[in-house]
Amino acid sequence: MLAVRKVRRKLRMGTICSPNPSGTKTSLEVCNADWMASLPPHLHNVPLSHLAIPGSHDSFSYWVDEKSPVGPDQTPAIKRLARISLVKKLMKKWSVTQNLTFREQLDAGIRYFDLRVSSKPGDADQEIYFIHGLFGIRVWDGLMEIDSFLTQHPQEIVFLDFNHFYAMDEAHHQRLILRIQEAFGNKLCSACSVESMTLQTLWEKRCQVLIFYHCPFYKQYPFLWPGKKIPAPWANTTSVHKLILFLETTLSERAPRGSFHVSQAILTPRVKTIARGLVGGLKNTLVHRNLPAILDWVKTQKPGAMGVNIITSDFVDLVDFATTVIELNDLLQEDRALAKC
DSSP: OHHHHHHHHHHHHOOBOOOOTTSOOSSOOBOOTTTTTTSOGGGTTSBGGGSOEEEETTTTTTOOOTTSOBOTTSOHHHHHHTTSHHHHHHHHHHHOOOSSOHHHHHHHTOOEEEEEEEEOTTOTTOOEEEEESEEEEEHHHHHHHHHHHHHHSTTOOEEEEEEEEESOOHHHHHHHHHHHHHHHGGGBOOOOOGGGOBHHHHHHHTOOEEEEEOSGGGGGOTTEEEGGGSOOOOOOOSOHHHHHHHHHHHHHTOOSSSOOOEEEOOOOOOHHHHHHTTTTHHIIIIIHHHHHHHHHHHHTOOBSTTSBOEEEESSTTTTTHHHHHHHGGGGOOOOOOOOOO
């Protein structure tokens, strides 16, 4: 019966996603562009904090500019070394953690985006950029790409987690928040009880975007959710065994109410890891060989109040990551009588 439900859902989703132009995909995958809309009715009133939701780590880093200055998130030593052009080329190999653009990630089913932002030295117009070692695209361009998808898929909900800010004063924050308002308008969801956030309540309000802002400025705007509402414990390890142990431990300690929960199923390179695999980069040195084992852990999980909620990964297109996470929702039983805002 479970297999039949999966097949029916895939048929409802309809189309086949195109392979990634980078050539990293080994097979065609069912498109998950409308997976939330395709969930069975009994899940429409389940809190989003109980659903299994796929996310991406450093979601914006599919493109970084090796010709730009080194970001303020780097140490003075790295900034000095980066005066050598070859160093920036190597930095790019370790800064990029995704192959897919925002739109491609959304089509694949990713609904949580991990975002780090910064001003750029010498930029007189106070524009804000995504950043991971090197500068990425303008935040405005990324927001517009996401909004375009949401307009075309009005029942899909996204989590935008602004969790690192660099070289930003009050004026920069105000500009970024204004950009968020301009991009999403009435799609923005005001912060309220986490348990009241269900697909049905959001559909009724025509809200599609939850913005998490890990900075005190959230207090000034009703559509900014505090960072504490979406904890994302970080294992900071190169060992799959230690990562899985950490994920299990932090899940067991998850608060039963009041917040979402992010399981960061990612490995983090150390200095010696980078030194040994300098030319190979993050994907070839750490991710390629370890992602299948991480995906095996994902397959054993169950969503719910004390189960997995949001799960993030690097290079989400290398395996059937998003589909695997989405299908965990088949394990949820009917649950009704839930509160609303």
